[in-house]
Amino acid sequence: MLMFTLRRLGAGVVLLIAITALTYTLLFFSSSSIARNILGEQATQDQIALKEAELGLDQPLPVRFFAWAQAAVRGDFGRSWFNGESVTDALVNRTPVTLTLMLVSIVLVAIVATALGVLAAVRRGWVDRVVQVGAVVGDAIPGFVLAIILVAVFAVQLAIFPAVSTIQPGAGAAAWIGSLTLPVIAIVLNYVTSSAQQIRSAVIKQLEQDYVRTLRSRGIGEGEIVLKHVLRSAAPAGLTVLSLQFIGLLGGVVILERVFAIPGLGALAVGATVRGDIPIVMGVVILTVLIVIVVNLLVDLANGALNPKVRLS
């Protein structure tokens, strides 16, 4: 178990290094006009040269990367090139609201999708049809378009929810609830049916297993079979789907945060991307890759706990 965790962490570190290096190299080629962007059009050639030297832009790529990586390993990700805010501060301020939005949504998706998926698999009938049709509709409408439609209907036309969030960076959780309701609904609606469909397939697959018939032959009730045995064996498939959804959501919230004007990680990333604020972009990339690694590790550990065969190897 410990070895397994360590091996996965090792693989995660390799992934992190590979992606960091790749992104840094990509961004290196775009940074040629950064100094002029920062200083403005009227800056003189000398001023630009001075700024480039200050940011280290005059150094060759390997030198810059290792300087950056050395600092990063110590926890210093540098400062924004544009407003001087430390990257760590920017991330710490912006991450909670984004993670809250994602976690609340994915937990709701998990609960609703499991209920729908199991019902659809066991009862078939109308629940099954809703899940099937819903999955197609969910595929057909991009999440942010759905979010825009929700804003247009519920915030603008009916004025039930605030159209834009009133969250300030660093504000407390209480301020979030009203503002996060509509975004959470948008995410859940967008993700729930396709998860439900995957869970449905996994449950149906388990229901067809021989051991289910044998359990029935032993006089075990249908409810106990589904909730105790089938759900447990179907859980790894469900967890995998949800983890993929969660990773997809890391990208999804970037656009959703714009739609709902939530000052989270996505908004930070978009702003930095437009300006070419490379330290911030690097910070966001590292944070998202870390989240991906942690989520995948947690799912692997959970699957290991659910499946005794995996646990041993």
Next chain:
Amino acid sequence: MTDVIRTPTLTTRVPRGQVRRFLRNPLAVISLAVLGVIVALAALAPVIAPFDPNFADIGHTLADPGGANLLGTDSAGRDVFTRLLYGAQLTLLSALLCAVVAIGLGLPAGLIAGFYGGPFDSASSWVTNLIISLPGIIVLLSVRAALGPSVWISMVAFGILLSPGYFRLTRTAVQAVRNELYVDAARVVGLSDARIIARHILSVVRAPLIIQTALIFGVAIAVQSGLQFLGLGDPSEASWGEMLGDGFQNIYIQPLLMLWPVLAIGLTIGSLVLLGNAIRDALEDKRVVSAPRTRAARTVVEPAAEEIPDAADVLLQVSNLSVGYPSADGGHTPVVRGVSLTIREGEVLGLVGESGSGKSQTAFSILGLLPSSARILSGTIFFRGDALVRGGIRDAALMKGLRGRRIAYIPQEPMSNLDPAFKIGAQLTRPMVKLLGLSKKQARAQAHALLASVGIPDPDRVLGSYPHEISGGMAQRVLIAGALSCDPDLIIADEPTTALDVTVQGEVLDVLRSMQERTGVAVLLVTHNMGVIADIADRVAVMRQGEIVETGTVDQILAAPAHPYTQALLGSMLVGREPLTPLGIGPVDAPEPVLNRADRALALAVADSDREEPLSDAAETALREEI
């Protein structure tokens, strides 16, 4: 944005008729038509569009539809209709680029990795896993920061991100096909690898690739619109996402502005998704074979009513049982036809026949555990005078009450019949706690005794083990113990030794025999193996193609099989035993000699070591066709 792309299931080669089936699906035709119109409008944009896409009339912004501006103007006074048309052009072409990149990378890599395996396979699988674990939008943001706002660049990058989908699809398909006989045959004939790939393998992956591409087109459109909506697109080009962003900015002033791009994006992606589903349905032939509600169309064969000498000790009485599965014409194809069986208290009845003869379906009917698509078409099943099935209608509640408690079941395949996630102790004790009302501790002690009684030397270790930690023979003993645990009156054993190693089969058979002798439980023993029957059965019923062809005591049937099929079954015990003919046992096609008891014992000894399932005609034909 939903980055979970469901990989279409693989289907085998495309027979004809699927195009027709596809075109009969109204959703398919509608989505094709919608896509056709969108493509035509995009292609003809320069001809149809009344304005230049970037012509801005500053004095005429956010205009309502009408006049020269069919759909109004945007916040910069540009014509919405014109920009919608040019946006379609950009969207479709760049999505095409994305798909081409994804296919261009994923398909060849998948072909090579699947066909040759080896280091390339490992390396490309590693890269694939790396790409899949990236959050797509974040990568695209970095690419945008590095390489600028061009939609073409971001779609190339996105194509790379999507290529693992094609890689996995192709690799799996190729691996599945690579070892097929027809590919081997092609290789023997001397076709080059390239020819084999082109002819045999691409034809297999073609259909799933088309489905995948339809979905990926949709995802590409969604993602690029998202980026443009964020203002990360190229401002010099008209795009749907940028229009959506503009409309969203002005949602309070001109809500209509948002409607058009939403419609364009929704219709295009929706049509693509429906198209992909329609192709998949056409390939999978997803016509739901609905079970007819009436049981009018019964194929009932009048049974030869079996003689029951002493009705008083009858435990189970099956009469005229027919079981069917839904067929394409809306009726049922019977797999069990007019079967009648009687089992007396403490008796072992062997139900023998080859695979597909309907013997297992008969057994599951008695347990009430037929697959959900199966239907009892007619007949009655009485257990100790209670009707489990009467007039073809099951009493599900009664069956449920008997299962485990009065009628128990020993399955064929030991490993797949234990839940891999639970320890054996938990699986054995649960029915005793539930049905007999024992405490957990009592049940545990009982399970311990049961395991010892079926010849397990170390019950404590087995009770604390997961199914994968014990051998198949042990697992089968556990299942026998499980069947015995609630002291049933009847055990239905479905090929209880077939899946085991030859050396273990004899041991498990011994366990079954001694268990039966000790407890006096009645057994319905389903098997294809006459040797097993001879070993422990009192009476035999021979089944063929869903019907009972012969019934009698073991001595009668083995000594003087009346039905040719029974003779053939007895003969099949000796298939491949040519060297033994000098001992006096004739080959298969020779007329079956009437054996005396000593000869019979010899034949059975031989049969005991020949428990391989004989090939049915159908299986043999199928094999030949494959070759």
